[in-house]
Structure formats: C-alpha cells, structure tokens
Amino acid sequence: MRESGPWLALVVLLAVCCLSSESFRQPQNLLNIMRQVSYSGIIALGMTLIIIGGGIDLAVGSLLALSGVLGIMAMNQVADPLAGLLLGAGVAFAVGVGGGALNGLLVAAGRIPPFIATLGTLSIFRSLALYAADAGLVSSGNDHFRRLGAAAWCGVPVPVWVLLGTAVVFSILLNRTRFGRHLCAVGANERVAHYAAIRTGRVRFCTYVLAGAVVGISALLLGGRLNSISSTNAGLSYELDAIAAVIIGGTAMAGGRGSVWGTLAGILILGIVSNVLDMWGVSVNLQGAVKGAVIIGAVLIQRKR
Numbered sequence: 001m002r003e004s005g006p007w008l009a010l011v012v013l014l015a016v017c018c019l020s021s022e023s024f025r026q027p028q029n030l031l032n033i034m035r036q037v038s039y040s041g042i043i044a045l046g047m048t049l050i051i052i053g054g055g056i057d058l059a060v061g062s063l064l065a066l067s068g069v070l071g072i073m074a075m076n077q078v079a080d081p082l083a084g085l086l087l088g089a090g091v092a093f094a095v096g097v098g099g100g101a102l103n104g105l106l107v108a109a110g111r112i113p114p115f116i117a118t119l120g121t122l123s124i125f126r127s128l129a130l131y132a133a134d135a136g137l138v139s140s141g142n143d144h145f146r147r148l149g150a151a152a153w154c155g156v157p158v159p160v161w162v163l164l165g166t167a168v169v170f171s172i173l174l175n176r177t178r179f180g181r182h183l184c185a186v187g188a189n190e191r192v193a194h195y196a197a198i199r200t201g202r203v204r205f206c207t208y209v210l211a212g213a214v215v216g217i218s219a220l221l222l223g224g225r226l227n228s229i230s231s232t233n234a235g236l237s238y239e240l241d242a243i244a245a246v247i248i249g250g251t252a253m254a255g256g257r258g259s260v261w262g263t264l265a266g267i268l269i270l271g272i273v274s275n276v277l278d279m280w281g282v283s284v285n286l287q288g289a290v291k292g293a294v295i296i297g298a299v300l301i302q303r304k305r
Helices: 007-018 027-052 061-076 081-109 114-132 144-149 158-175 179-189 190-195 200-226 236-246 259-279 285-304
Strands: 137-139 228-230
Touching: 007 259, 027 061, 027 158, 027 179, 027 200, 027 236, 027 259, 061 081, 061 114, 061 137, 061 200, 061 228, 061 236, 081 114, 081 144, 081 200, 144 200, 158 179, 158 200, 158 259, 179 190, 179 200, 190 200, 200 228, 236 259, 236 285, 259 285
Parallel strands: none
Antiparallel strands: 137 228
C-alpha cells in the first residue's frame, strides 16, 4: 500500500473527475494537465532524492528563475538560432548545477541545516535573477527555442517525455545502484551510515547537484513554452509544489525511504485537483485551501502507517 497508495488515489480521483465533468475527460485537457505539471514535476523528482537523504531545498524556484534568465540572455547573444539554443541550454544547465552544488556545499561541507542554507540561497538566487533582468521579463526571438516549447512526439508534449524519462533514470538510480542504497541509509540514520563507512557528505552533496541539474532542464523547457522568463514570477512556489508532491507520493519527510514513482503520482494529483476545481467554478482564492487539505491528509496517512 505504501507504494501503490498514491496511484490508487490518482485512479479514484481521475474516475471522479471524469464522471463529474465532460470537459475534463477530453484528451486535450488531459495532455494540458500533464504539460502544466511537467515543469514543477521534473523539479519534484530531484526534491525526492534530497528528502530521502534527510534534507530539503527551498531554493529550487528561485534557481529556476536565475537559470532561465541567464540562459535566455546568453541565447540572445548569438545570431545563429541553433548555436544560440545550444549555448542557452548549456548556460541554463550549468547555472542549475552550480546552484545545486552551492546548496550541497553549504549543507555537506558547511554543516548548515538544509532549511537555513536553502532559505538563504532562495533569496540570493532570486535577487540575482532580478538584478540580471532589471526585475523584468527576458524574452527570446530564437525560432528553435520557440519550436522547442511547442514540440511534441507521438502527440505528447516534449516536457512530458522529459518528465517520464527523468523518473525512469532517478528510479533506477534510487533502486538499482549503490548510491541509492547509501542515500536511504544516510536519510534513515546519518551517524550509523557514517560508521558503516558511507561518505554521508558526498551522498548529500550529490543529491543537491542532481536537483540543480533538473532545475536547469526545467528552466529551459518552461522558457521555451513561454518564449520568455519572468525574473519575478518564474518558479514562484515551485518548491512548495515539489515538496507537496513528494509528501503525497509517500516519501517520509524524516528521510530514509521514498518513491520516485510515488512523487510522479503526487504531482499528477495536484495538477488534476487544480484543473478540476477550475472546471467546477471554485474560486482561485480557495484552491490553495484544497491543496493544503490534500497535503495534510497525506501527512496524517503517513503518520498512521
């Protein structure tokens, strides 16, 4: 039940929503839901590894804004569309990895509590994004970048394929490698893991680097969809959505155990709830209350277990 519970909840939610609204069950609407959740969902997969290791990252949304802003600015410096796209993608990815590495160093080497360390970098990354973009919108005229945002394969948007591919890679990493076993050991009891000759600091550092890498990827995909990045609003509250998806997916906030596929179910549940509330005509001001109730319910179920 721990592993299949989120997916059972997702199936029940889908059935209720399909029966209650004809518009909801339209294939285009379901694809739109998957596209909308893919950007924060990719980040949530990285957050899963961090939380399993006993950490947390509050800076992913601000890092996304910084990665996207710098990536598009670098892209605009090159006249050739393809070369510009490659440069922008490289810069966005590098900034994401660098930001994740900074968080990892503060937590692993600096021994700063993850909540405090990433709360500080949250302000730093957002401030740098605002400064670089003059607190405005950074747009691109790159045709290849625009096509990337609208691209689809077999009728499914590219961001959705990236989300699924990332889930496969992280699931293998967590369940089929030595790193995954060490990560669960560190999250369950860091001192015991240290006595077992596990390099706990290196393991935690790697989780933040991986999370930063997927933030850079998500920034590129989100920028391609909008053909721009807002330094003020991009990635806003993505860290909360990511943490909520991880919790709903059954990962223990105390660390030590979790499921990548459970997180995928969690992000889909959040996306479906937001979509169907719009179709039911529920006020936008009340949708946060429903999302909060879902999160609290998931935590209470975990406590009962």
